[in-house]
Amino acid sequence: MTNNTYKEIALKLHGYDKVLIFPHVNMDGDCLGSSAALCHALRGFGKEAYVLADDVTPRNLDFLESGVVTRDYDVFDEYDLAILVDCGSKSRIGERAAVFDRARENAVIDHHGVSENDTEFNFGIIEPSSAATAELIYLIASEMGAEVTLRIAQCIFAAISTDTGSFQHSNTTARTHKIVSEIYEVPGFDGNKIAQLLYNRKSLGAIQLEGRVISEMETFSGGRIIMSAVTQAHLIETGTLMNESDGIIQKLMSIDGVEIACVLKETDDKTVRASLRAKSYANVARVAKSFGGGGHIRAAGLTFEGTICEAKAEIAKALEAELVRSNDEK
Structure with missing residues (x-):
């Protein structure tokens, strides 16, 4: 697949009304945070959008569900677009692959360099140099002209924080910090609150x-x-x-x-x-x-x-x- 630019993806996303977003199995912070942020951005434009999951959300990530996650495979009888987020193959979404195939078109937004190459996409981007898929979601949402609401800010921050090991991993870049600095400008955003939810709620x-x-x-x-x-x-x-x-x-x-x-x-x-x-x-x-x-x-x-x-x-x-x-x- 040839990558589309952030702007090209943004323009395409404006053309769909019913969208299902597919995080990979065994959801982590980047996977769920990115999926939820994208869903909130699409809903901000009046789209019918859901994140379709089937496994149990980890306790420390439950706040990221934020009213957009469904486990109903029949939430749509027919729909326009299926998007794989934080994975590049249908093999990473388990039984939901059958629902993915019902979409009129499909796309991928991912930052993993290794893919099974078993899924054909109409458009999308796979960018291994990105510290987290959430960076790509943020940049695409910005190109869409989406308002970065508090919920989107929380989801993006949590996704980046977890996938960079709280900014310790070698994948962390200047762009990572730039995006996070912009997140801190969102009214009501509290990074410490998100950190407490992510890291200090173990049983x-x-x-x-x-x-x-x-x-x-x-x-x-x-x-x-x-x-x-x-x-x-x-x-x-x-x-x-x-x-x-x-x-x-x-x-x-x-x-x-x-x-x-x-x-x-x-x-x-x-x-x-x-x-x-x-x-x-x-x-x-x-x-x-x-x-x-x-x-x-x-x-x-x-x-x-x-x-x-x-x-x-x-x-x-x-x-x-x-x-x-x-x-x-x-």
Whole structure:
């Protein structure tokens, strides 16, 4: 797909009346925040628009639903436009793909460089250099002439904050800070309030889960790689959901000397999802891609068919090889 400009996308969006927005499964802050912000912008122009989700929204992101999320697959009998947000393939939206296909036309707005290339789009943009998909949503909304309301500001800020690790990740740019500085000019916006909602509402069980997972971490390559796992047993013991483990990888990354962190998440006894992060020079997207996953150079993910033990052995081996390769490329 050839990328459209922000202005071209803005002009096209004005031409549709009924729009469904599709975030990826296992919604994160950028995914949900970007989707909600776009939906609010479209509604501001009188469009009928919804964000169609099917999984449980993580506790710390529940405020981002902001009255625009539906789980009704039949919210429209027929509709004009389906938009994939923060993902570039129908394979990332699960059973909602059938609803996506009902649209007259479709589009994509994403910042992930790796895509399965299995979905044809009428228009859109995939911009890997963007720190968050929310940056693209903000720039497109601006080209549309949308009013940046308080709700849009909150959604954009939350999306950028979470996808940049509170502006710590290497994907953070001058443009990132410029957009956020403009968000702070929106009447009533309170960045501290959003930060508290995002980062300081963990359940007691989530803290207990974090302790278990961190206490069971393993190191490889002289401490430069660190790995741990969240099992179904952990979730039962602590009374938590898998999405309450999302911040653990950042704790692992904060350890001095660690270049790569990996958290394995046991979906069932035959399926494991892996989150990968790199601090400064390793390319974890290459590792993810080798297992059929994808993402960014410093943040990626994959799904492994097998047990936790099998995943740990194979992924650790691949990460060690990547560390050697990345060192040679420095």
